[in-house]
Amino acid sequence: MFDLVLRNARLPEQGRGSFDIGVVDGVIAAIGRDLGPARRSETAGDRLVLPGFVDSHIHLDKSCILDRCSADGALGEAIAEVSRLKRDFSEDDVHARAERTLVKAILQGTMRIRTHVEIDPRIGLRSFQALRRLKRDYAWAVDLELCVFPQEGLFNDPGAEALLFAACEAGADAIGGCPYTDTDPEGHVDRIFAIAREFDLDIDFHLDFDLDPGWMHLDAVIAATERTGWGGRVAVGHVTKLSAIPPVTLTAIGQKLAAAGIAVTVLPATDLYLMGRKHEHSVPRGVAPAHRLAELGVTCSLATNNVLNPFTPFGDGSLNRIANLYANVAQLGRRADMLCCLDMVTGSAARLMRCTDYGIAVGNAADMVVMDATDPAHAVAEIAQPLMGFKRGVKTFEREAGRLIRPQAASPRRSAKTPVVTEVVGNHR
Structure with a gap:
């Protein structure tokens, strides 16, 4: 039975x-x-x-802090504002805010999540410890993977690496990096790979988060992936530079990513909000074309990133809304395109996280x-x-499906003997 x-x-x-x-x-x-x-x-x-939906990139630890912030949307200001605030985050505060966002995600059908957790001398391991509790508390509803990373650099932030090691020793599920905030970006990439190999962890970088295509840290990540044989275990998020290059260049990069086994996560809500702010007109979207990379064989996902903080001052945890937002931004309208967008918040996102029992x-x-x-x-x-x-x-x-409840009062044209019908209308057909 x-x-x-x-x-x-x-x-x-x-x-x-x-x-x-x-x-x-x-x-x-x-x-x-x-x-x-x-x-x-x-x-x-x-x-x-x-x-169940799969969110491959979210920051639960710094969600729901919008009422504490004063940043106006610039990336540097958002990083600085969170850096100031997280010094005073308590473990219970992180747990409560993260729980609020996690519950929203669960109610939107999300069942597997990779949450990035900031580790540095300002926050120490408090956020990591809070999210370990949350992972246990909600294991009945969601599989929560903790990806620890140094948001504000390694070589320029003494003490960050020791804390990162401590988090890995305490059971982190993955490790990330943020080379664009480091004084030695390529050294940052190499060090993250070294730690990942020591603890046998998958890697997920924040990368190339601007619109200048003249240089990319992606080259260093591709080289390190090939050198270490870590293909299939590396992802990069944002890569908004890929929105600012011509198709022939994108194709060449996409082919390199596919061959190296590097996945890409695009974060439409945050990337739209933060990119192109210096443009007074003809503002670029700043969203990397994930669907074109997917056509080249790259494993791609769409994800939430931030909720109610200076990086993204909105969000309800709905990955289906994110898929729809991406379709709008990328001007996709064919049936096959919609299915591709859905795949990037379900099956493809699960492949990025190497979920073997999904579907x-x-x-x-x-x-x-x-x-x-x-x-x-x-x-x-x-x-x-x-x-x-x-x-x-x-x-x-x-939750109940929406119902349209029509007025029951008889209209002037309706016969008194005509039965009154209350019509129930839903999205199902």
Whole structure:
């Protein structure tokens, strides 16, 4: 007998019509029509079911600090403002703010997250310790991966490397870097690779976060990846410089990234907000073309980055909204484009994080989201809402679909004998 059967689910990859998904011990055990009895049954109501969303790049530790900030949107000012504030962050403060954002993400159907955690002499290990607690507290709803990194550099920030080592020894899941804030960017890249190899960790850099294509730290990351054989375990985020180069150059770089096994995360909300601020007109978007890189074989994701802080003073944790935002920015409108955007917050993001048990398929973790839609491309185009979620087969959230309630008073043209109908309208078809 199944522990759970989610009935009447739209699974476009399985064919037309609705299917049942049977779960045993938190794993998808069967997909088919009219599956047998179960200890618990739920219905998707003939709506689309997706694997849980995957956020490959978010900063939970510095979320929800907008009311404490005065920065006006410049990248340097945002870094300086957070640097000032985090000196006074307590472990409980970080936990409470991060929890507020994490709950929003869970309610939006996100079930796997890589959160970047700042480690330096100003914050010490307080944020790391707070997020370790949060990881334990919400393991029932989300897999939280902690990627420690020195936001303000290594060689120019005495004490940062020792703290980074301490976090890795304490169980960090990945390590990141931020060479554009260091006085020795290439040395920074090499040192992060060395630490990653010592602790056998994946790497995720913040990289090339401006619009000057005349130089790139990406070259150093590609060289280090090839030299160390770390292909498939390296990601770079932002790379907004890639939005400022011609197609032929982008193709050449994309081919190098694919060959080296380096993934790319684009962060539309932050990159749009921070880039191009010196332009008084014809303001560039500053968002790297992830879909074009994906066409070249690069593993690409779209992610949240920041929520309610000076880097991004908005956000609700919805990766489907981020996918839709990217489609707007990149001027994508074809069905295949929408599916690509959806993949970059689901399957492709899972590949970036090397999740081996991801997707609606027999043998994978039963991480499932019921969307208020019947078609995956329309789900992105309409920013469909998640209505219900299951983490390893356990229900973690639900919300009702919107209902339009028409007036019941009879209109002048309606006969007194005509029955009054209250129409219920949802996004499902």
